[in-house]
Amino acid sequence: MRIKKKKWYLILLVMAIVGCAIIWWELVPNQTVISRPICFVVKDLGQEYWELVQKGAYSAAKEFQVSLLFYWVGNDSDVNGQIGFLGKALQKRVQAVVLASCDVKAVVPKIMQLTRAGIPVITIDSSVHSDLPVSLIATDNISAGAKTAQVLARLLGGMGEVAIINHVPGAATAIQREQGFRKEMARHPGVKIVSTRYSYGDPDRAETVTVDTLELFPSLAGLFCVNEPAAVGAAQALVLENRDHTVKLVGFDNSLAEIAYLESGVIDAAVVQNPFTMGYLGVRTAVAAARHQPVPRWIDTGSTVITRENMFSEENQKLLFPFNPK
Amino acid sequence: MLSFIAIIPPVLILVSWAVYEESARSLNQITALYSEQITKQVSQNIEQYIRDMNDLASLLYWDPDVRGFLTAPGKPPQIIPRRRIEGWLVTVPKIRSDIRAVYVFGHDGRVLMGPEVGELKSWIRYQDQIWYREAIQVKDRSVVSSSHVQNLFLNQYPWVVSLSRAILDPHSGEVLGVILIDLNFSVIDDICNQITLGSRGYVFILDQKGSIVYHPQQQLVYSGLKTENIDRILHMKSGTFTEKETGEPRRVTVCISRATGWRIVGVGYTRDLLVPADRLRKTVILACLAALTGGLGVLIFLASRIAHPIQRLERSMRRVEAGELGITVPVTAQYEIAALEDAFNLMSQRIRDLLEQTRREQEAKRKSELRALQAQINPHFLYNTLDSVVWMAESGRLQDVVTMVSALAKLFRRALSGGKDIIPVCDEIEHVENYLIIQKIRYGELFNYHLEVAPELMPVLTLKLLLQPLVENSIYHGIKHKGPPGRIVIRGYAKDQELILEVEDDGVGMTPARLANWRQRPPSSSSGVGLTNVEERIQLYFGEEFGLRIFSEPDRGTRVTINLPLKPPN
Numbered sequence: 001m002r003i004k005k006k007k008w009y010l011i012l013l014v015m016a017i018v019g020c021a022i023i024w025w026e027l028v029p030n031q032t033v034i035s036r037p038i039c040f041v042v043k044d045l046g047q048e049y050w051e052l053v054q055k056g057a058y059s060a061a062k063e064f065q066v067s068l069l070f071y072w073v074g075n076d077s078d079v080n081g082q083i084g085f086l087g088k089a090l091q092k093r094v095q096a097v098v099l100a101s102c103d104v105k106a107v108v109p110k111i112m113q114l115t116r117a118g119i120p121v122i123t124i125d126s127s128v129h130s131d132l133p134v135s136l137i138a139t140d141n142i143s144a145g146a147k148t149a150q151v152l153a154r155l156l157g158g159m160g161e162v163a164i165i166n167h168v169p170g171a172a173t174a175i176q177r178e179q180g181f182r183k184e185m186a187r188h189p190g191v192k193i194v195s196t197r198y199s200y201g202d203p204d205r206a207e208t209v210t211v212d213t214l215e216l217f218p219s220l221a222g223l224f225c226v227n228e229p230a231a232v233g234a235a236q237a238l239v240l241e242n243r244d245h246t247v248k249l250v251g252f253d254n255s256l257a258e259i260a261y262l263e264s265g266v267i268d269a270a271v272v273q274n275p276f277t278m279g280y281l282g283v284r285t286a287v288a289a290a291r292h293q294p295v296p297r298w299i300d301t302g303s304t305v306i307t308r309e310n311m312f313s314e315e316n317q318k319l320l321f322p323f324n325p326k
Numbered sequence: 327m328l329s330f331i332a333i334i335p336p337v338l339i340l341v342s343w344a345v346y347e348e349s350a351r352s353l354n355q356i357t358a359l360y361s362e363q364i365t366k367q368v369s370q371n372i373e374q375y376i377r378d379m380n381d382l383a384s385l386l387y388w389d390p391d392v393r394g395f396l397t398a399p400g401k402p403p404q405i406i407p408r409r410r411i412e413g414w415l416v417t418v419p420k421i422r423s424d425i426r427a428v429y430v431f432g433h434d435g436r437v438l439m440g441p442e443v444g445e446l447k448s449w450i451r452y453q454d455q456i457w458y459r460e461a462i463q464v465k466d467r468s469v470v471s472s473s474h475v476q477n478l479f480l481n482q483y484p485w486v487v488s489l490s491r492a493i494l495d496p497h498s499g500e501v502l503g504v505i506l507i508d509l510n511f512s513v514i515d516d517i518c519n520q521i522t523l524g525s526r527g528y529v530f531i532l533d534q535k536g537s538i539v540y541h542p543q544q545q546l547v548y549s550g551l552k553t554e555n556i557d558r559i560l561h562m563k564s565g566t567f568t569e570k571e572t573g574e575p576r577r578v579t580v581c582i583s584r585a586t587g588w589r590i591v592g593v594g595y596t597r598d599l600l601v602p603a604d605r606l607r608k609t610v611i612l613a614c615l616a617a618l619t620g621g622l623g624v625l626i627f628l629a630s631r632i633a634h635p636i637q638r639l640e641r642s643m644r645r646v647e648a649g650e651l652g653i654t655v656p657v658t659a660q661y662e663i664a665a666l667e668d669a670f671n672l673m674s675q676r677i678r679d680l681l682e683q684t685r686r687e688q689e690a691k692r693k694s695e696l697r698a699l700q701a702q703i704n705p706h707f708l709y710n711t712l713d714s715v716v717w718m719a720e721s722g723r724l725q726d727v728v729t730m731v732s733a734l735a736k737l738f739r740r741a742l743s744g745g746k747d748i749i750p751v752c753d754e755i756e757h758v759e760n761y762l763i764i765q766k767i768r769y770g771e772l773f774n775y776h777l778e779v780a781p782e783l784m785p786v787l788t789l790k791l792l793l794q795p796l797v798e799n800s801i802y803h804g805i806k807h808k809g810p811p812g813r814i815v816i817r818g819y820a821k822d823q824e825l826i827l828e829v830e831d832d833g834v835g836m837t838p839a840r841l842a843n844w845r846q847r848p849p850s851s852s853s854g855v856g857l858t859n860v861e862e863r864i865q866l867y868f869g870e871e872f873g874l875r876i877f878s879e880p881d882r883g884t885r886v887t888i889n890l891p892l893k894p895p896n
Contacts, residue, residue: 012622019615059546260481263447277549314537317475318548321483 037067038286039089039097040279041082042125044201045072048255049228049275052322053100053124056279064287069094076201076229077168079103086110090117096286099133100125103170108132120289124282125275126172134289137281137299139273141173144303145180148250149188151269151305152222155248159190160221163213165206165230166198174198177226177252194220199230206233207240214241221247228253231270235261254306254320262308272319274301335618346610350603357599358566361579364521365592368529369581371517376489376586379425379507380468382418383491386430386505396432396493396502416440424513426476426486430493431458432503444479452478461490461504470586472533473540476508486510487539514540524598532589536560539588559591568596635663639670652678687866694863695747698791708734714768730767733760741791747867748893751818751825752784758793758816765801772810773801773831779818786825787893789867795856796829796886804833804884824872825890832883841878857886864888 040057042050054070061068069089073081079102089097090113097114099121101107108130111121115132123133152162164181166174178196185191195213199206206229214220214237223238225231231251235258238244244266251258251270261267278301285295310316386392391411415438419425430438431452452458455478460469468491476486486508493502518529518540530541536556538547546552555569559580566579577599579592597604642655654671657664711734718726737760740753755777762775775797797814805812817828836844845858861874868891878884 009626012619012626015615015619015622019612019619022611022615055545056549059543063543256481256483259483263477274549276545277551280546280549280551312475312477314474321475321485323473323485323544323548 036093036095037069038283038290039069039071039085039092039094040282041071041085041089041098042100043073043076043078043082043102046074047201047228049253049273050100052275053279053282055322056276056281057098057283058279059276060280060283060287064284066095066283066287068283073102076171076227077102079106079170083107083110086114090114090119093117094119095290096120096122098122098124098282098286099128101128101172102126102168104129104172104175105170120286122282122285122289122295124278127176128172135285135295135297135299137278137285137301138173139278139303140300141176142180142183144252144271144273145177145182146184147303147305148177148224148252148269148271149181149184151271152224152248152250153185153188153191155250155268156191156222158188161192161194161217161219162222162224163195163197163217163220164193164224164226165210165213165234166196166226167201167230169198174226181224191222199233201227201229203229203233203236206230207237208233210234210237211241214238214243214247223247223249225249225251228255228258231267232257232261235266238266259311259320262306262311265308269305269307272304272306274303274319276322277301334621338614338617338621342610342614346607349606353603353606354600357602358577361523361577361592361594361599362566362581364523365529365579365581365590368517368521368592369583369588369590372514372531372588372590373583373585375513375517376470379489379509380491382425382428383468383489383505383507386428387491387493392430392438392505393493393502395438396430396436397495411438416442424509424511426484426508426510428508429506430503431506433501436503444482446478447480450478457488457490457506458504461492462501465492465494465501467491470533470588472535472537473511473544484508484510487514511540515542518542521592523592523594524601526598527592527594529590529592530554532556532559532591534587534589554591554593559589632663635667639663639666642670642674646674646677651681691863691866694859694866697859698795698863711764711768714764718767726767730764733763736760737764747790748787749790750784751779751786751788751827754788754790754793755779755784755816755818757790758797761794761797762814765797769801773805773812773814775814775816777816779816780820783818783820783825786820788825788827788890789864792860792864792888793827793829795860796888799856799886800829800831800833800884804831804835807834808832808881820892823892825892827888827890828885830883830885835880835882835884836876836878837880841876844876860888864890 038061040054042053044050045054050072057068057070069092071082071085071088082099082102083106086097086099086107087110090110097119099107099111101123104127107128111128111130111132114121121133122135122137124137125139127136127138156162162185164178166178168174182193185193194217197209197213199209206225210223210233213223220243223234225234228251231249231253232255234249234251235244238247238249248268249261249266251267252273253275254262254270254272258267258270262270281299281301285299288295304316304319306316306320311320389411395411415428415430419427419440427440427443429443432438433453437446446452456474457469457471460471468489471488471490473485473487475483476488477483489507489509491505493505494500495502514531518531519542521527521529523529528542531539533539536559538544541547541554543552547554555578558567558569559578562580564580564582566577568575568577570576575596577594577596579594581590581592582588583590638655642653645653652675654674655667657667657671711730715727715730715734718730737757740757740760759777766773766775793816797816800814801812805814813832815828815830817826817830819826845861857874857876864873872889872891875887875889876884877887
């Protein structure tokens with residue numbers, strides 16, 4: 001009789017434990033909520049391109065219910081500023097870091113520190129000279145450069161002098177796009193690359209160096225502008241010098257200004273990336289990496305060649321003009 | 327107890343599960359209905375909105391000043407703008423925040439629009455644009471586009487939904503121009519945001535071709551980062567289906583708006599929509615668990631208070647059954663169990679006492695019998711009788727010798743044979759007769775005897791060895807002292823459901839004192855044992871209401887009456 005009583009109490013205890021387990025399983029939500037923020041560092045937010053990256057990033061942040069620490073620098077070459085932000089991220093022990101690096105080398109030590117501290121680093125837009133980042137989300141810049149070369153060669157009929165207006169010498173995108181351009185252009189022997197200048201992300205500087213180039217090469221037939229400020233600055237220069245009809249300009253990215261030039265014919269073609277997608281995927285990948293899920297090493301967000309003719313097609317509309325109902 | 331416990335949980339769970347299933351089904355049905363209603367409501371609101379825009383277009387359509395502008399002679403750009411209409415074209419967008427702009431495009435290139443709208447791009451041929459062409463094609467109705475970028479104006483690339491309507495000449499049917507109203511998404515956004523389809527649900531709108539008119543995450547869809555099941559939605563009529571495109575099951579409700587041809591699609595995440603059912607399930611499970619735990623608690627309580635005492639009692643009863651008499655259980659329980667335990671204790675002791683009593687009675691019976699037997703096998707009687715036999719044999723009274731010896735033999739045979747205590751009256755009479763025969767021969771003229779027993783009583787049962795001691799008493803204590811001739815009468819009759827046997831003599835009788843305390847006489851001689859022994863045996867066998875009664879008068883005689891129950895011979 002004594003023994004039986006103990007057995008009953010044991011059964012009661014088991015039932016209570018099972019009950020608590022059931023309550024726990026039912027009530028606790030399935031996904032673990034990330035409480036610490038994700039650090040997102042871009043380049044010059046004054047450019048529409050980075051604005052779109054930001055929009056994509058916040059869109060993803062809302063969807064995945066994470067908070068973002070969003071940092072940017074005043075211009076595309078301020079890698080020291082970016083290093084400062086990375087230091088802050090390390091201090092705050094963020095869940096993950098998404099970085100669009102101004103320079104391929106300078107940020108590597110900080111990336112090493114972050115990775116050692118268990119904070120995964122995702123690079124977007126620009127790659128770095130390191131294997132430590134868990135993922136790279138960017139346009140295939142080499143192939144984008146190649147596309148530009150193809151378009152420009154076609155526009156020139158395969159013959160002519162061209163100049164490159166690049167942006168920051170140490171930036172991955174600058175290096176890779178030029179690389180791709182040159183490689184492709186080598187297949188068009190009639191086209192000669194006569195000059196490469198750097199605009200450091202400033203349209204006014206771009207205008208200045210373009211004017212310079214135009215004066216140095218009076219028979220210049222084509223321009224390859226490696227990013228948007230370069231393209232807009234160069235377009236301004238063409239209009240100023242009244243050379244917009246004789247010089248074919250192929251640019252990169254799509255600001256409103258660039259689109260206007262595209263429509264009016266000053267810019268003949270532009271290779272457009274997917275900044276919104278880049279920002280979105282940056283955050284999404286960061287969330288996955290923070291949850292220790294496998295992430296792809298490289299996501300190619302793609303590039304499209306836009307001309308005056310195809311810019312208002314249904315697909316390209318969506319690409320060129322980010323949906324912004326307000 | 328155990329079987330009781332085994333039944334309750336399955337029954338409880340079964341009932342709870344049945345209740346939950348039914349309720350969950352109802353809940354889900356209601357939720358599905360609600361989703362459909364809501365989507366329909368949005369559709370109706372959108373239709374109303376478009377109708378409002380249509381009305382606006384109609385106003386312009388019928389406005390004579392508009393027609394006047396379109397039909398005025400001259401070639402653009404030398405058209406005199408009508409300030410009134412232009413003012414109107416400016417005011418409307420200002421009043422309604424959802425209307426981006428209103429314009430009227432003439433077929434020959436003249437354009438009516440507000441002055442702040444912007445500069446028309448010189449290289450654009452608006453007549454080639456889709457909104458213009460479709461309006462002309464349809465002619466008598468408005469055409470609503472899906473979302474697109476409005477690229478008519480310099481440096482402006484807004485996303486709009488355009489409503490266009492052709493203005494025809496009423497006589498010739500020729501196209502004069504097209505009214506264009508550009509809508510931003512604020513109202514559509516508001517209408518679609520009103521609804522809640524679970525915490526994560528939303529509404530989006532597709533046009534007939536599957537292009538997106540509105541989607542709360544439009545940029546994501548345009549970037550290809552988010553997909554909807556557009557194919558399936560396009561090919562179905564209004565209704566609901568569930569899909570698992572994004573990995574999580576979702577319920578998609580489609581409502582086709584007849585007025586616009588658009589498809590209003592409501593999307594809810596199944597898990598969110600099932601939250602009420604989920605909550606119900608949790609509640610049912612918790613209630614079940616609580617009931618089971620509570621039930622178990624009560625059972626344990628009952629077990630310790632009721633079942634265990636009863637089991638204790640049962641075990642004690644087994645022990646009593648096995649022969650352990652007189653054991654008791656400690657009265658610990660409460661309520662009815664205590665009464666049971668008391669009763670058990672009482673019963674146990676009573677059984678023991680009864681058994682004791684029976685044992686004692688049996689012993690007493692045996693002793694009595696023994697004494698009766700002793701009385702019967704009286705040595706003196708034997709010696710004397712044998713002496714008589716010898717004397718009679720010496721005297722040559724052979725016949726008397728035979729009689730005497732036969733009677734003696736029968737007497738002793740009965741006395742020594744043991745056997746039944748209860749015998750028929752006739753046997754008892756025969757026995758006493760044998761005795762009387764012997765005594766008669768011995769004592770000759772001392773007495774005479776009569777037997778007066780009703781013949782119908784012969785088969786009736788009586789206790790053996792009753793009459794002979796009485797007759798012995800009569801002879802030795804009654805008649806012998808008085809002298810011949812004595813008279814002994816033995817009677818047997820039934821009265822008041824009793825068997826009465828009497829032995830009456832007219833001997834010396836008893837003094838009142840001896841009569842009063844005849845029972846207390848010490849068992850000295852054989853005759854002394856007789857009466858008390860007879861009564862003792864009668865009472866042992868039949869109870870205290872039966873027995874001996876003595877009626878005696880000095881010098882008159884004595885009558886001893888035996889009362890026995892009347893036992894028919896079965």
